[in-house]
Amino acid sequence: MADLWMPGAQKLGIGNTAPTDGGPAKAIAHITWDRNATAAKPAALVPYENLRSYFGSNATGKQSAPHILWDPFTGRVVQFFPANSRSLSLADRPGGTRTNRAGSVVLQIEALFFPYCKVDGKVYPKLTDTPCKGWAELQPWVKSWGVPSSWPMGRPADFTPKRSAATWANTAGWYAHAHVPENDHQDPGSWPAFVGTPGTGTPTYEPFPGASFFMSGSKPALGKRSAIFTAMGKRLVAVGCGRYKVGPGPVLGQADVDSYEAWQRSLGYTGADAKWPPGPTSWAKLRVPNV
Numbered sequence: 001m002a003d004l005w006m007p008g009a010q011k012l013g014i015g016n017t018a019p020t021d022g023g024p025a026k027a028i029a030h031i032t033w034d035r036n037a038t039a040a041k042p043a044a045l046v047p048y049e050n051l052r053s054y055f056g057s058n059a060t061g062k063q064s065a066p067h068i069l070w071d072p073f074t075g076r077v078v079q080f081f082p083a084n085s086r087s088l089s090l091a092d093r094p095g096g097t098r099t100n101r102a103g104s105v106v107l108q109i110e111a112l113f114f115p116y117c118k119v120d121g122k123v124y125p126k127l128t129d130t131p132c133k134g135w136a137e138l139q140p141w142v143k144s145w146g147v148p149s150s151w152p153m154g155r156p157a158d159f160t161p162k163r164s165a166a167t168w169a170n171t172a173g174w175y176a177h178a179h180v181p182e183n184d185h186q187d188p189g190s191w192p193a194f195v196g197t198p199g200t201g202t203p204t205y206e207p208f209p210g211a212s213f214f215m216s217g218s219k220p221a222l223g224k225r226s227a228i229f230t231a232m233g234k235r236l237v238a239v240g241c242g243r244y245k246v247g248p249g250p251v252l253g254q255a256d257v258d259s260y261e262a263w264q265r266s267l268g269y270t271g272a273d274a275k276w277p278p279g280p281t282s283w284a285k286l287r288v289p290n291v
Helices: 048-057 135-143 165-170 227-238 254-266 280-286
Strands: 026-031 068-070 077-079 106-111 117-119 122-124 173-176
Touching: 048 068, 048 077, 068 135, 106 135, 135 280, 227 254, 227 280, 254 280
Parallel strands: 026 106, 026 173, 068 106
Antiparallel strands: 068 077, 117 122
16 A cells, blocks of 8 residues: 655644545646746745745645645655645635545645745756755655656646646646646746656656566565666665675575565665565665666
């Protein structure tokens, strides 16, 4: 089962949970846009702690809180609602679609960013100009809730709104705030490419192949051959979790299982959660090179 609370994120539940309505699983991309800056007059980024406190403890901020506040400069993430609850970052007019609930999940991600923010003396016109730290961990958690890595209305490239009630009602995937019916916001303006998409300037990692790839029935698929196992094993060695006497790879062996379980324990997983097979969140954190 997917994690209600993103592993590695700070859990800051604010209560006021409510179910979603069902339908295509969605994720909504926002930026906080808490200051207006320009190329001629950039402004300092609002501290992460300010936004965390605003959504997490301010009475007004709680009324517009997302699921996730993500700092693309440091990779810090804080979560205010469990994945199976609606959050509150979308305008929801009377009648029509209940925007915050219109899916099996409607996971809302607020990136700490505004155009022409300044961090350590450098100005960032677009979100995609930032380091986008933490994206490689955030994307697979969203995907684990059934949200496909696709933009039904196009990956945002500017601040032009584009809305289709029919697409919204019928198609799972990622939506910009600028794509959501009943809303007039134009953000986020840009968003990082999905991990594993080549030719985008984003580091390319091996997409999570699914738990069944690593299994033969109810047991590890020992003896299975794949270049993925070699790449995985090299990364496990690099992060100090290698338990190999020979290898790694390309044939899956018990040393791979032992090494990966050591990796999951190093991330804080315990009990059955630390056991083989790999899961999408720990796989994303390992950053296995694309093969």
